[in-house]
Each structure stands twice: as C-alpha cells, then as structure tokens.
Amino acid sequence: MAEVLNRTATRQPTWNTSGFVTEMQSNELNCATEQVGNYFLNPNWDNSMDQSDPFESALSSMVSSPAASNVLPVSGENVMMRELIGKLGNICNSGDISPQFSIKPNTNTGSANASFNSTPLNSPPRLNLSMVNLPAAFSADPGFAERAARFSCFSGLNDPLMDSFKLSGNQSIKVDGSQSIKNSPMEANSPENAESGVSKEDSSVSQQIPARNDAGTRKRKSIPRGKAKEIPSPAAADAKVATENGESNSKRSKQDGSPGNGNEKQNKENSKPPEPPKDYIHVRARRGQATDSHSLAERVRREKISERMKFLQDLVPGCNKVTGKAVMLDEIINYVQSLQRQVEFLSMKLANVNPRTDINMEALLSKDMFQSRGSLLHGIYSMDSSAPTFPFGYQPQQGLHLNSGIPNATETQFSMKTQGFQLPSIDGFTDANPHVGSIWEDDLQSIVQMGFGQNQPQGYQGSIATGQVKIEL
Amino acid sequence: MNPSSLKSRFATRFLRALTQIHARKPICPSSPTEIFRRYRRIKAAADKSMAYSVRSRRTWTGAVLWKLRSRSCGRRSVKTSTLVKSQQAIEKKTRHEKQNKNTTTTTGGHGVGFGVEATASELRELVPGGEAMDYCNLLDETAHYIKCLTTQVKVMKKIADFYSL
Numbered sequence: 001m002a003e004v005l006n007r008t009a010t011r012q013p014t015w016n017t018s019g020f021v022t023e024m025q026s027n028e029l030n031c032a033t034e035q036v037g038n039y040f041l042n043p044n045w046d047n048s049m050d051q052s053d054p055f056e057s058a059l060s061s062m063v064s065s066p067a068a069s070n071v072l073p074v075s076g077e078n079v080m081m082r083e084l085i086g087k088l089g090n091i092c093n094s095g096d097i098s099p100q101f102s103i104k105p106n107t108n109t110g111s112a113n114a115s116f117n118s119t120p121l122n123s124p125p126r127l128n129l130s131m132v133n134l135p136a137a138f139s140a141d142p143g144f145a146e147r148a149a150r151f152s153c154f155s156g157l158n159d160p161l162m163d164s165f166k167l168s169g170n171q172s173i174k175v176d177g178s179q180s181i182k183n184s185p186m187e188a189n190s191p192e193n194a195e196s197g198v199s200k201e202d203s204s205v206s207q208q209i210p211a212r213n214d215a216g217t218r219k220r221k222s223i224p225r226g227k228a229k230e231i232p233s234p235a236a237a238d239a240k241v242a243t244e245n246g247e248s249n250s251k252r253s254k255q256d257g258s259p260g261n262g263n264e265k266q267n268k269e270n271s272k273p274p275e276p277p278k279d280y281i282h283v284r285a286r287r288g289q290a291t292d293s294h295s296l297a298e299r300v301r302r303e304k305i306s307e308r309m310k311f312l313q314d315l316v317p318g319c320n321k322v323t324g325k326a327v328m329l330d331e332i333i334n335y336v337q338s339l340q341r342q343v344e345f346l347s348m349k350l351a352n353v354n355p356r357t358d359i360n361m362e363a364l365l366s367k368d369m370f371q372s373r374g375s376l377l378h379g380i381y382s383m384d385s386s387a388p389t390f391p392f393g394y395q396p397q398q399g400l401h402l403n404s405g406i407p408n409a410t411e412t413q414f415s416m417k418t419q420g421f422q423l424p425s426i427d428g429f430t431d432a433n434p435h436v437g438s439i440w441e442d443d444l445q446s447i448v449q450m451g452f453g454q455n456q457p458q459g460y461q462g463s464i465a466t467g468q469v470k471i472e473l
Numbered sequence: 474m475n476p477s478s479l480k481s482r483f484a485t486r487f488l489r490a491l492t493q494i495h496a497r498k499p500i501c502p503s504s505p506t507e508i509f510r511r512y513r514r515i516k517a518a519a520d521k522s523m524a525y526s527v528r529s530r531r532t533w534t535g536a537v538l539w540k541l542r543s544r545s546c547g548r549r550s551v552k553t554s555t556l557v558k559s560q561q562a563i564e565k566k567t568r569h570e571k572q573n574k575n576t577t578t579t580t581g582g583h584g585v586g587f588g589v590e591a592t593a594s595e596l597r598e599l600v601p602g603g604e605a606m607d608y609c610n611l612l613d614e615t616a617h618y619i620k621c622l623t624t625q626v627k628v629m630k631k632i633a634d635f636y637s638l
Contacts, residue, residue, distance in 0.1 A: 301609070308612035315619050329593060332615060336599045339622040346629035347519055350491065351512035353636040 479621070482526040484628045490518035491632070517541055523625050532610070533618050536602025 289295070309328055313319045316335045319328060475481060494514050499507050521541055524534040596611060597603035600618050603611050 304609055305612065308609065308616070312612060312616050312619070315616055329596065332619075333595050333599060336596070336615065336619060336622070339619065339626060340599070342626045343519060343622065343629065344516060346626065346633050347516035348508075348512045349633045350515050350629065350636065351508050353633065 479526055479528075480624050480628060483522050483624060484632075486522035486526055487519055487628065488632065490522060491515065494518065517544075519625060519629060523621050527617075527621060531614060531617055532602040532606060533600055533614050540601065 306325075309325060312332055313328060316332055319331050494511060501507055520537050524537045527534055593608060593611060596615060597606075600611065600615050603614060606614060
C-alpha cells in the first residue's frame, strides 16, 4: 500500500482541495463508498496502472482490513486515493458500506478522507481535501449536471467539458483536471467553494464521478479496467481484473443510460473521447451513438473481449500478423489442439521408454534445465527394442543428429502437427509411420521417421533406409 | 529453476507419478496393449499433475480432475447431466445475447463478426470445462490453459529426452 501511495505521490501534483466543503461532506456522506471510488480518476492513471498488480493486491489487503479511520495524512495524495477508490469500488460495493464518510470538516490538512469506511478506501485516502466529499456530493446531488453547468461559468470550464454536461444529462462527464475539482465543490456549495476548489486544482485530474448509488453495481474497478485496456495486460490476472472492471463499466453505463437518475454519474470510459485525448478511463457514450444501456454494455463487453484476444495473441506464437477475431480464434484453436496432441505424443513416448531404475528425481529435474541435444544421437542407437520413437520434425542441428527427441515446438512444427497428425488416436502403433512420414516430409527439411513400439534397432534402421528419412548433415 | 514455479511443481509431481507407473511390472511389459495402458496412465498423470500444480484453481482444472475421476470410476451418466445443464446455460446466454445484439450466432466458432464470439463451440470443446462459460471467461480460461499446456509440453519433452538417453 505504501508503495502504491508513494508511486502516485510522485506523480501527482498536490491537489489541494481545501476549498472543499464541509457541508458537502455531511450531506453526502451517506453515499455508499462505491460512489466514492468511482469518482476519482487519476489522470495519471496509466502510470499507476503500471503497477496494477501490486495495486490489486494492496487493495485487496486493504479491503480485508477494515479500518474505520482515515489514514491519510493530507499530503495531496488525492490522486492516489482516487485510484484506489476506483479500484476498490467493486470491493466496497457489498452494500454494507454504510457510509462512514464521516467527512471531517474541511481540514486543510486533508484528513478528510479517512472517513471511508470501506476498507479499501481507508488506506488510500490521502486526500488533501475532502476528496471524499466529492463523490458523496456528486452522487447525492440530483441536479448535478445542471449545477455543474451553472457553475461552469464560475470557473470558465472548458467548452468540451461543459458540452458534455449539457449534452448528456446522464452521461458520464469527463472532468478535466481543474474542472473536475470545480465541479465537485460547485455542486455542493457556493461558488466560492467551487472557485477555490478550481483554483486549487492544479493537476489534471480526471474524476470519475459516478453518482450512482447502486449498491454493488458501481465498480470502481472499471477505472483500472479502462487503464488496463491501455496497458497490455500480460497476465491473466490482469485480464480478470479487466473483466471485473469491464463489468462494472457496463453496469455503470447502464445506469448512465437510465435517465432521471438522481445521481449524476459521470462514468466515462476513456475509449475514444471525442475531446482531446485525455488519459481517463471512463465509459462514455460517444457523440452520435446510441446511449442506451444495452449498447453501452455491449461496447464495454466487446472491449473486454478484444483485450483478452490481444493477450491471447501474445501467448500463441505467430499470431502477430493475424487480424480479426475469427482468424485469431482459429489460430487459438489450432494451437490448443496441437499442444494437446503434443502432450499425448509425449506421454506415449514416455510409455515406451525403458525406465532406468537408477533415475534420480533431482537429477531429472536438473536435467530439465540442461539441454542435451547432442547426446540424443547416441541415445538413439542405444535404444532397445521397446524404445519409443516418434516421428517428429526437428530443427536442423549442427552435425549429424538422428534426433529421437522431440524438437522444440516451433511455429512450423506447430503447424505441422496440426496437419492431420493421427498418431495419438491410433491404438496400434506400428503402421502409422509411413503415412506420417510422407506428410512430414512435405513440411520439414529433414524428417527423422521412427517406428513405434517394438521397433528393433534393425527395424529402425530399416525404416530409415526406406527412403522416407532425410537426414540433414 | 525457480523451485516454486509452476514448472517445477508440475515436474516433481509428474515424475513421482511416472516412477510409480513404471514401477509396475506387468507380465509382458512391451506388448502394445501394455504400452497403451501405460500411455493412458501417463497421460492421466500428466493432466492430473498439471491440474494440481496450478496455484489458482481454475474452471478447467476442476473439469480435468472431474473427468479423470469419473473415468477412473467408470463412465457414468453424471457427466452427461452436467453437460446438459451447461448446454442449457449456454443456450440461455446465447439467446439473451441474440436479443441484445440482434446478430446471428454462428456455430463452430467459424464466422465473422460478433456472432462467432457468442458460441465459439470449438474452443469450448477443447478447453476442459469450457462449455458452461461465457465468452469472456472462456478466453481467460483459454489463456491460462495454454500457458499450462506449454509448461506441460516443455517438461515432458525434457523428461522424454532424458529418458531416451
């Protein structure tokens, strides 16, 4: 946790929200913590998202340790808090989060936030100001959009921002750094607050201010999820997080779609903002696009899926040039099939091998690390009759190698294996070789063909002599 | 080699099982039937070791273990009923998706557009336990499954090389 905070600390300029209102706090405290989470979006989100994994773990640890008190010394770590809130939004959505947003009255020292009862919120809150208040305020205020528009005049909000306010009453509003702060204080209080808030805000913080009160639907994870989108998520865990985020986003978008919602939610997914590029993660209905909850949810889901496909693309070798979901899917299917066949081959080979009684497991394990290709040649000629030999393609080795080992799976081999490799399904081993050999010859420069099962070494030699084997020297 | 990596965990487990299997001394150790039996056992051991070696339990690991157990206890109809339920779940999902998207879902995972994503039945067949998952989770499971399969293949290759020396 601390490290996370530090990370964000370095990145975020101090976000002084001292202008924030105490009143806001009191009112809105009753909002679920989820809302809070959604509100704050770190503009440098992607930076923080780089450490998404530790973040997640930190967050989960936070969740598990419900700390009632706010923790953060006000050092302007609002951003971080926001990030955390966003991430943990989902966790906190359990609904039992009776808002303990005991928002302390403006403490410039920034002790405000602590009131997040939800565990995740507690740790991060380093809000300078009652950042906490922000979400609360947002969520609770039904006329937020209107007020925001109104308040915009105070601080001279950017046009795009205001446009968004006007455009979509229910749409999530992208809050620009300075403006977001503006909005938050504004709606709650007098313009002065807004102005002060505005002036205070120096960092371009994008806030996600889902005013949604839905318990369990607001998932702050959408924030990390959106960022995860931008950052290739190498790990499946990331994808999982992304999934959750995506779901939360979809939920949020659904809520966005339903008008008349008292809470203004400015959920936005930073897919393709029509405005100048901002590094948010919001769900936003693009201009001219359908804004009903279904299509928004669909879009979120599609983005999730494409994220996963990208990750799979990295896993499957040779899929970088492949474009399109259908082709990619076929490639994945082929690869999985080839891997499964390889396992079967290997287990057949192991079934045929003559186990040596003096094999030591540790030795084997250490051997695993040792690539002993050259010794395979010798091993082949010393095979006894029951030694398994599988037809495998192999990469040309230096020197003479009659390779009975299984070559490294490469793309070519992979594709080769997918071309009607019938061996695993054959119960009788003996007669598959000729066919397989011919198939493989076509694909590889040199193929060593070996018989199955009870090939005697002479038989093995004989099969080599049948001309189906090309040995590359 | 990292002692606690998936690779080493799988390797230890699998080697243990392998030595056990080879320790059996059948009457005719080199007959094709015997070899085939050993092959099946080794393959089951490989799948089982892999399923046990993953840290985070996944859907496919449970499905693999379940299949192995049901196979060892004899084919039963339990599996079919489970499959039927999963099929129903999938159909419900695809129906719902159809309503939402108004796209036609294609079967077999072949096709263009969004429709292919709804079913991807081929992939479902390949990934154990993939029948009852939605497409998103299916892709997740596939990624994890591919990772584990590659580990399995690598380790088994090395063992096979070592054995054939």
